[in-house]
Amino acid sequence: MAKGRTTMADVARRAGVSSATVSMILSGRPDTRFSQETHARVHQAAAELSYRPNAAARALRTDRSHALAFISDHVATTRFANGLIRGALKGSARAGQMLMVMETGGVPEREALAIDSALDRQIDGIIFASMRAREITLPKTPPAIPMVVLNGTSSQCPSWVLPDEEGGGREAVRLLAEAGVAGEVALIGINEEEERGLFRSLPIQRRLAGIRAGMAERGLAFAHEVSIWEWEPARGFEAVAALLASGDRPSALLCLNDRLAFGAYQACAEAGVRVPEDLSIVSFDNDELAAYLRPGLTTIALPHDRMGELAVDRVLAQSQGEELVPMPAVVRGSIRGAG
Amino acid sequence: MAKGRTTMADVARRAGVSSATVSMILSGRPDTRFSQETHARVHQAAAELSYRPNAAARALRTDRSHALAFISDHVATTRFANGLIRGALKGSARAGQMLMVMETGGVPEREALAIDSALDRQIDGIIFASMRAREITLPKTPPAIPMVVLNGTSSQCPSWVLPDEEGGGREAVRLLAEAGVAGEVALIGINEEEERGLFRSLPIQRRLAGIRAGMAERGLAFAHEVSIWEWEPARGFEAVAALLASGDRPSALLCLNDRLAFGAYQACAEAGVRVPEDLSIVSFDNDELAAYLRPGLTTIALPHDRMGELAVDRVLAQSQGEELVPMPAVVRGSIRGAG
DNA sequence: CCGTCTTGCTAAAACGATTTATCAATTTGG
DNA sequence: CCAAATTGATAAATCGTTTTAGCAAGACGG
Numbered sequence: 001m002a003k004g005r006t007t008m009a010d011v012a013r014r015a016g017v018s019s020a021t022v023s024m025i026l027s028g029r030p031d032t033r034f035s036q037e038t039h040a041r042v043h044q045a046a047a048e049l050s051y052r053p054n055a056a057a058r059a060l061r062t063d064r065s066h067a068l069a070f071i072s073d074h075v076a077t078t079r080f081a082n083g084l085i086r087g088a089l090k091g092s093a094r095a096g097q098m099l100m101v102m103e104t105g106g107v108p109e110r111e112a113l114a115i116d117s118a119l120d121r122q123i124d125g126i127i128f129a130s131m132r133a134r135e136i137t138l139p140k141t142p143p144a145i146p147m148v149v150l151n152g153t154s155s156q157c158p159s160w161v162l163p164d165e166e167g168g169g170r171e172a173v174r175l176l177a178e179a180g181v182a183g184e185v186a187l188i189g190i191n192e193e194e195e196r197g198l199f200r201s202l203p204i205q206r207r208l209a210g211i212r213a214g215m216a217e218r219g220l221a222f223a224h225e226v227s228i229w230e231w232e233p234a235r236g237f238e239a240v241a242a243l244l245a246s247g248d249r250p251s252a253l254l255c256l257n258d259r260l261a262f263g264a265y266q267a268c269a270e271a272g273v274r275v276p277e278d279l280s281i282v283s284f285d286n287d288e289l290a291a292y293l294r295p296g297l298t299t300i301a302l303p304h305d306r307m308g309e310l311a312v313d314r315v316l317a318q319s320q321g322e323e324l325v326p327m328p329a330v331v332r333g334s335i336r337g338a339g
Numbered sequence: 340m341a342k343g344r345t346t347m348a349d350v351a352r353r354a355g356v357s358s359a360t361v362s363m364i365l366s367g368r369p370d371t372r373f374s375q376e377t378h379a380r381v382h383q384a385a386a387e388l389s390y391r392p393n394a395a396a397r398a399l400r401t402d403r404s405h406a407l408a409f410i411s412d413h414v415a416t417t418r419f420a421n422g423l424i425r426g427a428l429k430g431s432a433r434a435g436q437m438l439m440v441m442e443t444g445g446v447p448e449r450e451a452l453a454i455d456s457a458l459d460r461q462i463d464g465i466i467f468a469s470m471r472a473r474e475i476t477l478p479k480t481p482p483a484i485p486m487v488v489l490n491g492t493s494s495q496c497p498s499w500v501l502p503d504e505e506g507g508g509r510e511a512v513r514l515l516a517e518a519g520v521a522g523e524v525a526l527i528g529i530n531e532e533e534e535r536g537l538f539r540s541l542p543i544q545r546r547l548a549g550i551r552a553g554m555a556e557r558g559l560a561f562a563h564e565v566s567i568w569e570w571e572p573a574r575g576f577e578a579v580a581a582l583l584a585s586g587d588r589p590s591a592l593l594c595l596n597d598r599l600a601f602g603a604y605q606a607c608a609e610a611g612v613r614v615p616e617d618l619s620i621v622s623f624d625n626d627e628l629a630a631y632l633r634p635g636l637t638t639i640a641l642p643h644d645r646m647g648e649l650a651v652d653r654v655l656a657q658s659q660g661e662e663l664v665p666m667p668a669v670v671r672g673s674i675r676g677a678g
Numbered sequence: 679c680c681g682t683c684t685t686g687c688t689a690a691a692a693c694g695a696t697t698t699a700t701c702a703a704t705t706t707g708g
Numbered sequence: 709c710c711a712a713a714t715t716g717a718t719a720a721a722t723c724g725t726t727t728t729a730g731c732a733a734g735a736c737g738g
Contacts, residue, residue, distance in 0.1 A: 020688060020689080021687065034686065038687085060695085
């Protein structure tokens with residue numbers, strides 16, 4: 001007793017039963033028949049000794065670890081990572097699971113290594129997360145273990161969790177239309193190759209498809225379509241500055257992400273264009289930025305928390321197929337007449 | 340062989356030796372004396388069967404798991420979390436350790452629970468991370484396991500990793516002084532109570548101490564000191580807008596974090612004040628924002644990646660005492676004459 | 679009164695590694 | 709030539725659970 005933790009044998013001794021009895025009672029097996037009194041004695045002994053089971057022994061015996069692996073390409077580079085991780089953390093806490101986080105940098109060898117070391121540890125399931133939604137190529141033969149791809153797709157894994165980009169695209173159009181500013185809209189950030197699926201970013205393709213469908217349903221067309229390859233503030237600034245200087249000013253901007261919108265705000269500030277009086281802006285992602293801008297940026301949010309949670313649920317339930325998570329509109333002050 | 344993974348016994352059988360031999364050779368024990376030939380046979384057999392040791396069995400026997408617990412109060416709320424996690428991930432990968440991430444919300448019961456479940460799993464060490472630097476109260480008696488407090492302090496744990504806020508404060512003053520704009524500086528965001536240590540945020544106290552020391556060493560004094568409780572863009576905007584309207588305009592702003600500086604940029608834009616021609620700005624944190632602003636914001640960076648890495652190193656080395664990680668200046672365009 | 683059921687519990691064999699004690703064959707030393 | 713040391717390896721115990729097979733005692737049925 002002086003040395004080491006209290007073990008199940010200690011509990012058994014104190015309760016005056018065998019350790020098999022302790023094991024069965026504490027793990028709450030359904031079809032056993034111990035007396036009420038034995039139940040009570042065991043529970044009391046365990047409590048008195050503040051017994052905690054040894055996870056390694058249990059994992060060795062049962063081949064399950066009550067832990068999930070969260071393997072991602074980049075925790076670092078994107079500000080979205082913690083949404084996904086936070087959601088996964090919440091989901092796994094609720095399911096009584098631990099989360100082992102690994103990062104691969106997207107390098108195939110490291111991905112294989114991560115999966116191997118997950119398997120070494122009798123992991124109960126793997127969440128393979130991509131920080132930038134993309135088609136994921138899993139290493140060699142997928143192991144015989146529940147798996148889900150989070151924020152990406154993969155032909156080797158039958159279960160995906162993705163944002164409902166198409167719905168989100170429609171939603172953005174709806175916001176503009178209902179505010180009555182859909183007449184003169186500039187679409188900022190399209191990319192020909194992307195749209196045709198050449199770069200296999202399925203989500204972005206769907207986002208655009210939703211936007212175009214929404215416009216078409218309302219019989220609307222864009223006044224401008226500005227192509228931008230790199231969705232960063234500086235590019236958004238340049239594009240919108242040029243647009244505002246052109247004389248043919250739009251009454252609304254539909255930016256394909258918040259960073260472009262941020263650049264647009266800067267261009268407006270320098271050109272003396274007021275948001276939303278002169279120009280309404282809506283975009284996508286609900287980046288942390290969006291709340292800081294003046295006026296607050298109305299944006300269609302990426303539901304990363306929810307996605308992380310669902311990934312855990314699905315990997316534990318071994319669900320198959322694609323799960324689309326709705327992208328809620330976060331209405332702030334950047335659309336005239338709304339918010 | 341058809342059922343389950345290949346085990347050490349399989350390797351032993353194929354190499355024609357005992358499993359004790361396999362264990363000792365594969366784990367590279369130093370003082371054993373097996374023939375070269377046996378070494379080769381064992382390694383070859385292991386490779387041919389692509390043997391991987393069962394982590395649970397090993398943990399059960401050795402009481403070590405080759406895994407660290409990263410227990411934090413909030414992964415969510417702050418954008419700094421992934422810097423710390425990323426660093427810890429990098430450090431643990433290098434040390435051949437896994438990282439189990441847990442989140443407690445700062446709730447004492449959940450903190451205790453997290454520590455308990457870490458101990459259940461024969462964790463090799465605990466990194467207790469605070470997302471907002473603060474004094475951490477660890478649950479009850481600290482367990483007999485290596486521990487380090489990351490981005491916080493604790494009287495119950497002898498090892499801390501903190502940013503060198505005092506050096507950072509000095510550095511900010513140096514940048515302004517060398518640009519020759521230190522004469523008319525407004526300090527944005529002080530807080531009386533904080534500075535006197537009433538809210539036990541040691542780092543912020545030190546940041547201010549460094550700033551004041553830097554000014555004093557140069558025989559300088561602030562032209563304005565604006566007190567702000569909540570360091571958010573909206574508050575920075577209000578404060579700086581008022582300052583610019585006052586007629587007694589400073590030539591430089593020393594903002595206590597990037598979000599305040601962001602608010603300051605907005606106030607400048609509305610007041611027609613140009614950065615850095617009319618007003619130089621420097622701040623702290625190197626938030627993602629800082630790179631997006633026009634001109635880029637010069638800021639003293641919080642070295643979260645490095646801190647996360649060091650935390651791992653220290654917990655494995657069982658180092659004691661306080662480690663101060665330098666805060667590097669990231670020079671962009673917001674100070675006149677520099678960058 | 680004897681066989682069969684049910685009740686309440688336990689003995690002992692896994693799980694797959696590590697580690698201690700030991701052993702048989704050589705080599706070495708005196 | 710014999711005792712002691714060295715070399716190269718192994719048998720078996722151990723870590724702390726879970727789980728299968730089964731045991732003893734009383735209840736029940738006919």
